[in-house]
Amino acid sequence: MIRTMEKTTALSVIMMPRDANVLGTIFGGIILSYIDQAGFVEARRNGIHRWVTASMDKVDFEKPVYVGDVVRFITKTAKTGRTSVGIEVVVEAERFNSGNRVVVTTATLTMVSVDEHGKSIPFDSPSTFQQDEI
Numbered sequence: 001m002i003r004t005m006e007k008t009t010a011l012s013v014i015m016m017p018r019d020a021n022v023l024g025t026i027f028g029g030i031i032l033s034y035i036d037q038a039g040f041v042e043a044r045r046n047g048i049h050r051w052v053t054a055s056m057d058k059v060d061f062e063k064p065v066y067v068g069d070v071v072r073f074i075t076k077t078a079k080t081g082r083t084s085v086g087i088e089v090v091v092e093a094e095r096f097n098s099g100n101r102v103v104v105t106t107a108t109l110t111m112v113s114v115d116e117h118g119k120s121i122p123f124d125s126p127s128t129f130q131q132d133e134i
């Protein structure tokens with residue numbers, strides 16, 4: 001089982017015109033959606049389970065994101081409980097017109113491992129997925 005307390009890039013995406021508001025900057029909700037996905041990718045490193053987002057404790061949108069920026073969602077498992085993990089997400093934009101990298105958003109979230117009925121289970125327990133090969 002892979003467990004990380006180190007920062008890794010969970011996702012990299014290019015922001016598209018469909019993601020922008022009338023000002024030409026990216027909707028906060030788009031960034032939130034990717035933060036959620038990045039949280040799942042990080043959580044899964046702690047166990048191959050169904051993971052659900054229990055909370056997004058704090059999200060700070062520090063700088064705008066622009067169409068064309070390459071945006072990286074850098075994650076770290078910051079703390080572990082019994083069934084939950086606390087994840088820090090740093091969102092970094094590589095500007096489309098300069099290549100400069102800036103931190104645009106930070107967030108912390110709690111992900112909980114659940115069984116097939118949605119009941120929380122210790123994340124270090126065996127996977128409840130069917131182990132059949134696909």
Ligand SMILES: CC(C)(COP(=O)(O)OP(=O)(O)OC[C@H]1O[C@@H](n2cnc3c(N)ncnc32)[C@H](O)[C@@H]1OP(=O)(O)O)[C@@H](O)C(=O)NCCC(=O)NCCS
Nearest residue numbers: 052053054055080081082083084085110112114118119120
């Ligand atoms: C997350 C969820 C499984 C927790 O259910 P629950 O009955 O409270 O479970 P438990 O009491 O066993 O708590 C499980 C763990 O979650 C943590 N937890 C529960 N609610 C939490 C919250 N709001 N914020 C942070 N942690 C939370 C508990 O501290 C516990 O952590 P630990 O085991 O590491 O000590 C349940 O609330 C749920 O299914 N929520 C919906 C998740 C979802 O659909 N997310 C997507 C949004 S649409």
